[in-house]
Amino acid sequence: MSDTTVDRPKGAAGTAGLGDDYDTKYGFHDDESAYDFKSKKGVDHEVVEMISRYKKEPDWMREVRHNALDVFLSKPMPTWGSTELLNSIDFENIHYYVRASERQAQDWDDVPESVKNTFEKLGIPEAERKFLAGVTAQYESEVVYHSLREDLEKLGVIFTDMDTGLREYEDVVREHFTSVIPAEDNKFAALNTAVWSGGSFVYVPKGVEVAIPLQAYFRINTENMGQFERTLIIADEGSKVHYIEGCTAPTYSSDSLHSAVVELIARPGSTIRYTTIQNWSKNVYNLVTKRAIAEAGSRVEWIDGNLGSKLTMKYPAVYLVGEGAHAEILSVAFSSSDQHQDAGSKVIHAAPRTTSVITSKSISKDGGRGTYRGLVKVHEGAEGSKVNVKCDALLLDDRSRSDTYPTMEVDDEAVSIEHEATVSKVGEEQLYYLMSRGLDQDAATTLIVNGFIEPFTKELPMEYAVELNRLIQLEMEGAIG
Amino acid sequence: MSDETNTPVLEVSDLHVSVGGKEILKGLNLTVGAGETHAIMGRNGSGKSTLSAAIMGNPRYEITSGTIVYGGQDIAELAVHERARAGVFLSFQYPVALPGVSVVNFLRQAVRAVRGDDVPIKAFRPLVKENLKILDIPQTFMTRYVNDGFSGGEKKRLEMLQMLMLQPTLAILDETDSGLDIDALKVVSTAINGLRSEKRAQLVITHYQRILQYVTPDHVHVLLDGQIVKSGGPDLAHELEKHGYEWLEKDAA
Structure with a gap:
């Protein structure tokens, strides 16, 4: 490459x-005076109720939200990762729901002018024309544009925003929503479940291969905004899909919060590749929970690139629950000044002959801090499983920092584990040579x-x-x- | 560079160089004119590689006194990449690996940097192809990572490929012959001879006279303990082959 x-x-x-x-390129922001709706600052049951009613959701979803809020309010902050930065998040100073436009467009011309300009600056419709099978663009809390190629629609592929997914495919959403990541999983998953809005809902039918990527683009515009998209991807038996997300935000002096939940379900023999290029501005807390269930013979790949944000805590996970399932987690974290990328991966081997390959690359410069935090667990009975973990850190100067916290819990003896970690500096000899x-x-x-x-x-x-x-x-x- | 045709390409005067506080070159003098090929011979530790590093500008080597004048200009203040852009090339004795950096990308960037503008792919590709042929390098070489897992011979061929692509005014070949079998040595020599011209100059640094059977130098210098102790024509190399360096050591003592 x-x-x-x-x-x-x-x-x-x-x-x-x-x-x-x-x-x-990304740091500009648009005038908000024409906005359709913006919730008061802070989160409570009133805000949750308002979001749900505003979206005209079924009662069960409203209950899911309220219960999740209780979980969020009762759960303490994590006591690991960057506790100092986590504790500096002012949950009362965030708008949890912001809507710029009343309706969603399927024709680019119908997108409000100011929003359209934003995405055009970011190259979104152009990208769609050139190399994507489908696009959704989320602006603040709502998806403002979405499209899917007609041929894929005819094959039964569903690619829409989560809110539409809930309206049009309620049974499917009800069955799977929080089935991979329950609200109780962690404080930020609970918060997302309470106030979620937008995100993607993808279903690929049996045997259908979506050859070119689907893309979602996330944009925060408002200062002190919280973006809580919720994504659910189901790849049915033998199907194949590649989903890409990109994200940016304006540079403000005070912080915004991005806390997404992404649930993937890979049915037997299917393949899901989920690619992220995270390029939030350096005032965004990026606290994301991503997890996949991989059934027999399936393959889940997280390709995760983190360049932006003030603090990222994200550990894409794969639960290998079916025989022969494979997990591939490939991540890059780039930390510059005033940035902490606390990223990693989690793989649970819960079936025989499951395999995982984890490759983490971290680069730190100008006092930036990169942390690799990983968990591999091999349950008893997962015989013949193979694990390969490789973590490489590159430090560009003496002020920057890199830490590695790999955890391995292996309860079955008949497995193969390989682990390698390196920390290197840009070599003087390499520089001299070049x-x-x-x-x-x-x-x-x-x-x-x-x-x-x-x-x-x-x-x-x-x-x-x-x-x-x-x-x-x-x-x-x-x-x- | 000066327009005067009689300006030497390289003029090293009373050069003293230290590494880690230890003086390695102790007053070295050397003048290389345009169109000339000079061989610098000497044992390990005599200061051969230090001379090449000082000319290229390796920051680990400290010039404590003396001057290096290239094309009429004192290059003491020039950074390594500025010297390269001015036409100085060093074929490394131990080139480093650059994992993840493909040969083709590396060459393209180097050519762009040295020439100061981009070379269209249309012109770049045939040029690479031609040079690969001269050096007997397979096309698959281009997508490999620079020196990553290369054999000694492959590394030296890649150095020569870079030299042919960059067309330097002054090429310094630091023990390019070491570790090469006879076929590789012939190929490398062809590359060096192919670059000889009345405007260019070459400094062939070697331990053995073997390469000098294929690349005939105009002048041969013997480096001993940080100084050139003897200079002569091509015959000097044969004499060294016969008698070793010892007779010169006795002379110097």
Whole structure:
């Protein structure tokens, strides 16, 4: 993938203008005066009731929300991760539900002008035309636009926002909602369950392969906003789907909260790949729960790239519950000044001959902090299972920090476990070698960093790989020396 | 660079260089004119690699006194990449691996950096192809990661490929011949000879005279304990092969 710049055309979707800095490219914000609705600050049963009634939800969902709020209010903050940053979140200073537009558009022309401008700046409709099977665009709390290619619709593929999913496929949603991640799982999953809005609902029927990716794009615009999208993806037997999400927000002086819940269900023999390029501005707390249930012979892949946010705590998980299921978790975390990326993975081997490959790459610079936190559990009876964990950290200077907390709990003896962790610095010899070929120090460092994360970028669709390489180049400019 | 044709490509005067506080070069003098190929011979530890590192500008090597003038300009203040862009090339004795960085990407970036503008893919590809052929390197080489898991011979061929792509004014070959079998040595020599021209200069640093059977130097210098103790024509290399370095040590003592 590192030869992108050689062979691949420039100006592909979503990459234009990446030479600008974050503030001009993503950091702008729109006027909110024409907004349809914005809830008061803070969260209580009144706000939850209001959201549910506003959305005209069935009673059972309203109850799910209220119960989840009780769980949220009673659960203490996690006592691990970045407790200092977690405890600085002011839950009373957040708008939990913000709606910019009254209705959702299926035709790009019907999207309100200001919102449309935002997504056009971010290259969304262009990307759809070029390389996506379907798109949803979420602005604040609601999905403002969605589309799916007609041929896929005819095959029975469902790709819509979660609210529409609840209205049109209530039975399916009721059966699976919180089945993978219950509200009780953790404080932020509880909060999401209480105030969720938007997100994607995807169903791929038996044997259907969606060859090109579905994409969701998440955008926070309001200051002190909380975005709580909820995504549920069900891949039926033998089906295949690739879902990509991207996210950005304006740069504000006070913080916003993004707390999503993503539930994946991979039926026997199916494949789900879920790719994230997280590029929130550096005032966003990104506290996300992602988990998949993988049934027999299925394959779940989390491809997780974290570049933005103030604090990210995210550990994509796969529960391997069927024989021969496979988990692949490939993540990159890039931490710069005032950033803490506490990311990792979790794999539960609960069936025989299940396999997992975890690859984590973290890069820290300018005092940024990267933490790998992982759990692999192999239950008794999961004989013949194989685990491969590899964590590599690259430090670009002495002020930055990298920690690794890998936990292995193995209750069956007939398994194979491989684990490898490395921490390295950008080598003087590598820099000297590249500079002797005419590259200046920034270009040399960027090349080394891009090489370091190459196992990740080569898994991305071309446009994303190009974008990621350029984002890193942007981060590296003037970084050293 | 000066326009005057008689300006030497490289002029090293009374050069003293230290590494980690230890003086390695102790007053070295060397002038390399345009169109010339010079061989620097010496034993391990005599300062051969230190000389190449000092010319390239490796920050670990400290010039305590003396000057390195390249194309009429003192390059003491130039950073490594600026020297490269000015036309200095060093073929490394031990090139480092760059995991995840493909050869093709690396070459493209290097060519772009040294030439100062992008080379269209249309022009780049045939150029690479031609040079791969000269060096007897398979096309599959291009998608491998730079020096990552390369054999010694492959590393040296990649150094030569870079040299041919960058077309340097001054090429310093730091023990490029070491560890090569005879076929590889011939290939490498072809590359070096192919680059000889009246505007370019070459500094072939070697322990053995073997490579000098294929690359005939205009001048041969013997480096001993941080100084050039003897200079001569190609015959000097043969003499060293016959008698070793000892007779020079006695002379110097």
